[in-house]
Amino acid sequence: MTAIADRPVRRVVTGMSFTECPRWRPSEDDGAGRLWFADFYTQAYYSVRGDGSDLRTELEVPGQPSGLGWLPDGRMVFVSMRDAALMRREHDGSVVVHADVSDHVGGHPNDMVVDAEGRCYLGDFGFDLMGGADxxxxxxxxxxxxxxxxxxxxxxxxxxxxAITPDGGTLLVDETFGNRVSAFDVAPDGALGPRRDWARFGEPPTASAVGEAIGQLAVAPDGCGLDAKGCLWVADAVGGRAVRVREGGxxxxxxxxxxGVYACTLGGADGRTLYLCCAPDFDEHARSAAREGEIRAVDVDVPHAGRP
Structure with missing residues (x-):
């Protein structure tokens, strides 16, 4: 059997700015399903068949799209980063504010995962990353x-x-500047237990300047997805790779x-395609001025599990 590292990586989508938050979703008009994703600086969500054909613009988001999911009744919920809001698309296509989070975040709201009850767990930058803040x-x-x-x-x-484990009992959160993936037990009412290390790649940074802190990261966990053997595929935002990690690291x-690889998910008809959100770097000015963002894919052995 060919090692995954030696398998060909193919281009699925090209000509984007900075793709993020990929999600595989069944489709009523396509039994195989479709890959949904955000593109930051073309300001829209798109979907595409697994082979890259039939690219569709699903929703334009002038406030910059990011996290994406669906409520149990099928309504789409999504992040409008610059509005510091979680939005919702109704069944009739209208868009409303699901939650204003501007008083709760220290930087742009970003990625999220939606559980089986429709609860959205949402992270944020914590500081002005693109503005050069500490x-x-x-x-x-x-x-x-x-x-x-x-x-x-x-x-x-x-x-x-x-990501949320298949039993709904554990929430995993990538901490991009923390050298770690954290885990939380999820109570039936959605409350979280104490944070614990699920995977630790090194010590948290001691530097406050972003450039110096990046140099202290062994892995910068960005987007992620679980597989059926309990491993987590993690995009390493500073390593130009995706890594499959067991609990413990x-x-x-x-x-x-x-x-560069900034997000990933497992999808395809059998859940064994690893989709990678790729770009040369994450610099806002460079990415918004170019169309070098892509989605690439590689076949893996263990299928998708859990959420998203």
Whole structure:
């Protein structure tokens, strides 16, 4: 069997600015399903068939799209970063504010995961990343189906991609500047237990300047997705790769597509396609001025599990 690191990585979508938050979703008009994703600086959500055909603009978001999910009744919920809001698309296509989180975040709201009850667990930058501010820790928000906002965790280093285990009992949160993936037990009412290390790649940064802190990261966990053996595929935002990690932090597989990797998910008809959100870097000015963002894909052995 060919090692995953040696398998060909193919281009699925090209000509984007900075793709993020990929989600595989069944489709009523396409039994195989479709890959949904955000593109920051073309300001829209898109979907595409698994082979890259039939690219569609699903929703334009002038406030910059990011996290994405669906409520149990099928309504789409999504982040408008610059509005510091979680939005909702109704069944008739109208868009409304699901929750205003401007009083709860220290930087742009970003990625999230939606549980089986429709509760959204949402992270934020914690500081003005693109404006050159010093690194600062932040918290995690839970937005309930009625739009109520509760701060459910503190002291996180840029909480980013998140996943929920198949039994709904554990929330995993990538901390991009923390050298770690954190885990929280999820109570039936959505409350979180104490934070614990799920995977630790090194010590949290001691530098406050972002450039120096990046140099202290062994892995910068960004977007992620779980597989059926309990491993987590993690986009390494400073390593130009996606890594498959066991609980405890052991890296058991690596995919290096030759460019930056900022998010990933498992999808395809059998859940065994790893989709990678790729770009040369994450600099806002460079990415908004170019169309070098892509989604690439590689076949893996273990299928998708959990949420998203």
């Amino acid at each position: 690194l600062a820790r932040t918290g995690l928000l839970r937005v309930d189906p009625d739009g109520a906002v509760t701060r459910v965790a503190e002291g996180l280093w840029f909480p980013n991609g998140s 052991e890296v058991v597989d690596t995919v290096s597509p030759g460019t």
